Amino acid sequence: MLAFLPLYQQAILSLAAMILFTSFVLLAQNGVLAIIHVFAWQGLLVAVTTAFVAFDSGAGHLYFSALMTITLKVIFIPWLLHRLVRRLGIDRETHSVERPARVLMSAAALVVFCYYVAQPIQQYSAALTRNTIAISMSVVMLGMLMLITRRKAVSQVIGFMSLENGLFFAAVSATHGMPMFVELGIAFDVLVAAVIFGVFFFHIRDSIDSLDVGQLNRLAERDE
Amino acid sequence: MKIWALALLQSTAFVLLAPLFAGWVKWVKCRLQNRRPPPLAQPYRDLWKLFGKEALLSHNASILFRIVPYIVAGATLLAAAVVPLLAVNLPTAAIADVIVLTGFFALARFFLALAGMDVGTAFGGMGSSREMTISALAEPAMLLAVFTLAMVAASTNLSTVIEQVLSDGLVLRPSLLFALLAMCLVAVAETGRIPVDNPATHLELTMIHEAMILEYSGRHLALIEWAAQLKLMIYGVLIANIFFPWGIATTPTPVALLVAVAAITAKLSILGVLLATGESVLAKMRLFRVPAFLLLALTLGFVGLLSHIILEIR
């Protein structure tokens, strides 16, 4: 079936697969700067895919969304994180992943799960991108997995933002984007969230002398 | 009858050209590193020299140690017979499919590891255990890539897979893209190239493949070396002909075969350059990093499989 599609439509599907792959890479990546770079790549892939989808469907506002993604997720947030990481002096730190094999196995299981969840939804769409709904859902889930498995604040933020990438991609692939001002509102929220995260890095560092949020455990419910 | 002759010819070409491919890689690598390259025929000379020498055996070597070189060479030769080098639809290709191919490799590796331990030296055992560790991780990745191929072409027969890819024309398949990447990583690991293993060194702490065969000499060593070169060539041909099958002969006519010869020469030359470049720019990684490397290959294979299921079936 794939062979009968025009080349740019095949490209959309290949790019979707690459986005999924970047999520896997994020899960297993160790160095702080490497994580930030992979995240920027993921944003770029999402933006390029969006532009292709815009070309394919003729939905002009998607070009704008793609542009917004590039400014926000490829340029601004990685730049901000880069700067923060260097100012905090942790750019050489590695955030080792505990049990990478187990993490990747659960990631794989999550992708299969998403495929099954998305299966009944896909049948109602005739769009080319319907198959990428499962991919976008997987990116969301893998972002969540990254949030759970990481202990360092920077990696958690990247997990959160990658989750956002998944959501944006979901909107693009399922419905060719949300209405414009909703999308603007979401972008604004992401922007503010990024800035607040930056503020938090300094607060956390000041309070526990490191960015290892695993040490934030004073409030856990525990036995007397 | 003619077609059997062709198949035989192809297998012979495979066996005879394998040292040339290895020589080519070495030659390019030397040029890239600003060294004076050995002549392209150097591997042949080395083999010739080794065949002429006496095979020394240690006192406590068992019969196994002596027959392993033949088993390894035989299994690899059989594997080479299965892989379409110049033409598809040859009778040998129908005998075995790609899973059997992995089986041949596993067989050869198993006996090689046994032989490594047979003499009882420290290096042999170490090499065997490392080799088995790596292959235990590489084989699933290889199989995932193979399954992806099999699902795309609805067959595990290499010849059918290649024909399917050919008939599709230029299609951007995410699954094949990832299968290709996984396959490349697996090939690097399985043939003992940088960054997993260094074929040119006998540094005791880092060697894997060389450690296993340290006790071999003479014609035994020649057979094993030849088998290793053959294996490299098989992986090269697999990658070149499955993922970029254009040029391979679909009908056994002389013109098509000539085109196929030119095509495979060009493809393998390019692959050799790529491999040599990769080996020049990368440093050998620590042994403890190898599982992560192969985990990447596994992930790639898995993403390839998933993207076929999720994206390509509608």
Place this chain on the structure above:
Amino acid sequence: MTALWFTLLIPFSSSVLLGLFGQHPAARRFNFQAAAAAFAASVWLAWTVLQNGPIGGSSDSAGSQFYIDSFNVYLIVLTAFVGASTALFSQPYMARELAAGHVTEKRLRLYHASYQGFLFTMQLALSTNNLGVLWVAMEGATLATVLLVSLYRTPQAIEAAWKYFIICGVGIALALFGTVLLYFAAAQVIPDPEQALLWSELARHSAELKPVVLAIAFVFLLVGYGTKVGLVPMHSWLPDAHSEGPTPMSAVLSGLLLNVALYALVRLKILTDGSLAAHPDAHDPHLAGYLMMGFGLLSFIVAGLFLHRQRDIKRLYSYSSIEHMGLMTFAFGLGGPLATFAALLHMTVHSLTKSAIFITVGHAAHIAGTQAMSNIRGLIRTQPAVGWGLLIGTVAISGFPPFGVFVSEFLLLTATIHSQPWFALPLLLGLGIAFAGLFRHLHPIVYGEQPEGQEGVAVNMWPVAVHLVLVLWLGLAIPGFLAHWFDQATILISGQGVL
């Protein structure tokens, strides 16, 4: 429409103003004045809606972006009211924190700007007709409050804020995914993409929406907005954020944010029910209800048990909030007019009572100089107003007659016995557990031996008194217009009224 603009723009513009001039001494008073003005505007809005019927939701004008019916208008009034009375309490409270050196002038500016910003996002979430904007407003509420939770910059406060940010961020992200799926389902029915996220349009077409998609979307939305409601097991941010932030923040978080998140869930449940009921063969038509009942009951029981092992007084009452939100979620899930009526009433009385309690708790913590319950003793002797306030508030929240909480819980029990009798048992059990959990801690706090040298502080008990009297009034006799109002909302949600 004008009244709506006032309700929204007063908090918005005062948030901007306070962001610029919040360090000025008059800012504390201005904060209250703005909140009071917003309350007046909301009453005006409510009056208009009651006179002329729903505002907005028309499919042609720019007004389609807002939709005010009797369900959300009462929540708008409640939000503005609690916002105003808490602002009144926050005046002396924050003055004291400033004097004690817990906060600086600069952080006070942040506090005031965020407070008004939070009220704005709440009103926007309530009044918007666009489910996308609803999401944006809910996320905005997190962003507005997260820096407040960490206002004191202690390690605990930072931890609480980080947890709050991450957990709510992930939760709300899942809600966005649900919204995307909803939009996906709507886009096939409603041709104009600008209309396809409008709740009023969706409600009109709900029978045509694909039930399979809606069921999956609702699960995502329930988990997403449920995180903000504080449903177990996504609740772990709530006690932390409530206990570590400044007390006025705890009051509005508990009294307002949880309500608004639940409001969002109920709106979405209406859509899901509409779709599932039209296609009974695809899924169980009560799927959404069952899910909400399950989550609600779990939260109710688990939070009740957790009450017993708390040591921090604000954590204690935040678990009580989780418990009551669970109860409301259960009630909305149960459906039917009586349970819905009970849930609406419970939303009101819980919000009033819980904010009153948090205000009192703030004073109590000032008196004892700590939030650890083992050190808060003998309040009724040190400062009878605070002691009595805490006692009456806790009595009210535990569901004793004659307070309003009793009425709503009684109605809910009646409805449960009527439709799902077996669920009455865990409900009764949970109420008992929660009651015991609260009172085993409360008794020494109020009546215990008073530590030496413990002195009273300057307090403003007016908000507490007003809230508790309102709750008492609602318990004794619900005024006719209010009952009618609730009934309208009940008809909207469950299809038929009680009265």
